[in-house]
Amino acid sequence: MVTPCDVPVGVITGDNVVKLLQHAKDNGYAIPAFNCTSSSTCNSVLEAAAKYNSPVIIQASNGGAQFTIGKSIKDKNACAIGSVAMAMHVRTVAPFYGVPVILHSDHCAKKLLPWFDGMLEADEAYFAQYGEPLFSSHMLDLSEEPDEENIAICVEYFKRMAPMKIWLEMEIGITGGEEDGVNNEDIDPEKLYTSPEQVYSVYEALSPIGNMFSIAAAFGNVHGVYKPGNVSLQPARLLKHQEFTKEKISASEDKPIFLVMHGGSGSTDDEIATAVSAGVVKMNVDTDTQWAYWDGTRKFVAENQDYLQGQIGNPKGPDAPNKKFYDPRVWIRKAEESMGARCGVSMEKLGSKGTFVPKKPESGSIPVYNFKPIAHNPLKDAVDGVSKMVAGVMGK
Numbered sequence: 001m002v003t004p005c006d007v008p009v010g011v012i013t014g015d016n017v018v019k020l021l022q023h024a025k026d027n028g029y030a031i032p033a034f035n036c037t038s039s040s041t042c043n044s045v046l047e048a049a050a051k052y053n054s055p056v057i058i059q060a061s062n063g064g065a066q067f068t069i070g071k072s073i074k075d076k077n078a079c080a081i082g083s084v085a086m087a088m089h090v091r092t093v094a095p096f097y098g099v100p101v102i103l104h105s106d107h108c109a110k111k112l113l114p115w116f117d118g119m120l121e122a123d124e125a126y127f128a129q130y131g132e133p134l135f136s137s138h139m140l141d142l143s144e145e146p147d148e149e150n151i152a153i154c155v156e157y158f159k160r161m162a163p164m165k166i167w168l169e170m171e172i173g174i175t176g177g178e179e180d181g182v183n184n185e186d187i188d189p190e191k192l193y194t195s196p197e198q199v200y201s202v203y204e205a206l207s208p209i210g211n212m213f214s215i216a217a218a219f220g221n222v223h224g225v226y227k228p229g230n231v232s233l234q235p236a237r238l239l240k241h242q243e244f245t246k247e248k249i250s251a252s253e254d255k256p257i258f259l260v261m262h263g264g265s266g267s268t269d270d271e272i273a274t275a276v277s278a279g280v281v282k283m284n285v286d287t288d289t290q291w292a293y294w295d296g297t298r299k300f301v302a303e304n305q306d307y308l309q310g311q312i313g314n315p316k317g318p319d320a321p322n323k324k325f326y327d328p329r330v331w332i333r334k335a336e337e338s339m340g341a342r343c344g345v346s347m348e349k350l351g352s353k354g355t356f357v358p359k360k361p362e363s364g365s366i367p368v369y370n371f372k373p374i375a376h377n378p379l380k381d382a383v384d385g386v387s388k389m390v391a392g393v394m395g396k
Helices: 015-026 039-051 062-069 078-097 110-130 147-164 196-206 236-249 269-277 287-303 328-350 378-395
Strands: 031-035 056-060 100-105 137-140 167-172 177-179 182-184 213-217 259-261 280-285 312-314 317-321
Touching (some): 015 100, 015 280, 031 100, 031 328, 039 078, 056 062, 056 078, 062 110, 078 100, 078 110, 137 147, 196 213, 213 236, 236 269
Parallel strands (some): 031 056, 031 280, 137 167, 259 280
């Protein structure tokens, strides 16, 4: 029985993110990170976390964020605003589920950096008002770029994120398949395996800035869904990354790096277990939960076909109403239940199930509007503003 990590419930940031991920690494489990596209899918994940006694990561992709704001919105900042909308929803409701939640943004390729900039702008505004960032963490996926450029861009962004204690996830080495408009289906297979030297070069560049970062190192991973055995995963390579860096920095800890697993659909239980034992603390889950959400709807439609052909008229009579069947709250709920069950499968496979007993609040104990701005000292704010202005002028 794992002693639960001593972190608050609801969205956590900063030192609490470090504490939770270190707890996962020390206790041999990983936290599933579920891509969400709506309040409904977010709630499915939160409900599952409470049901299966697990911390959880909710993440927004660029495409998912566009869906959240509405596919018809063509504003240049639409995806950033959609991400913010999802984050605000999760922050509002997460405390009621009684589990710790890491709020994350998923793959950001170089062409999507304006989206990343928009989210950081929101983080900075939220930080100024509430003393913590809006999101817990963000991911930069510059794995399509040369390693030097990938790492250099990550360094610059990490410098901006570190003062707010935002976790950075980066990717080096390429995950196959297709994800959010980035297609690596025809990539050279050898590029699907990151070397220990590549991983260490990331550690060497980012560690002087701070310790709040993780590395998605490729070991044959492929986005999408495949039958087990159809993808040549080599999770044993991950331990070599740990050993190489441990020796380089003379670390006392056997696994000094926080690792992340992408493209887990179709992985065998043994492959997942091997990855977790090597220091993987987060695994992305998307394709499987997409299917589960649809499958709940599909089964409901199949079972109630005769009640879904019109507003009135079913086997009970030509004038019998069907509202109790076509009401979105009915069939969407079936989708949520199905997705939640699949979330539970991931929690069990990754070992996070049972690691955190939910601390649900007493009814009415949380304010309806639970956002409390920090108290500002006007004189200090003025001095800080002048200091920043001077620093900006001197830097030009």
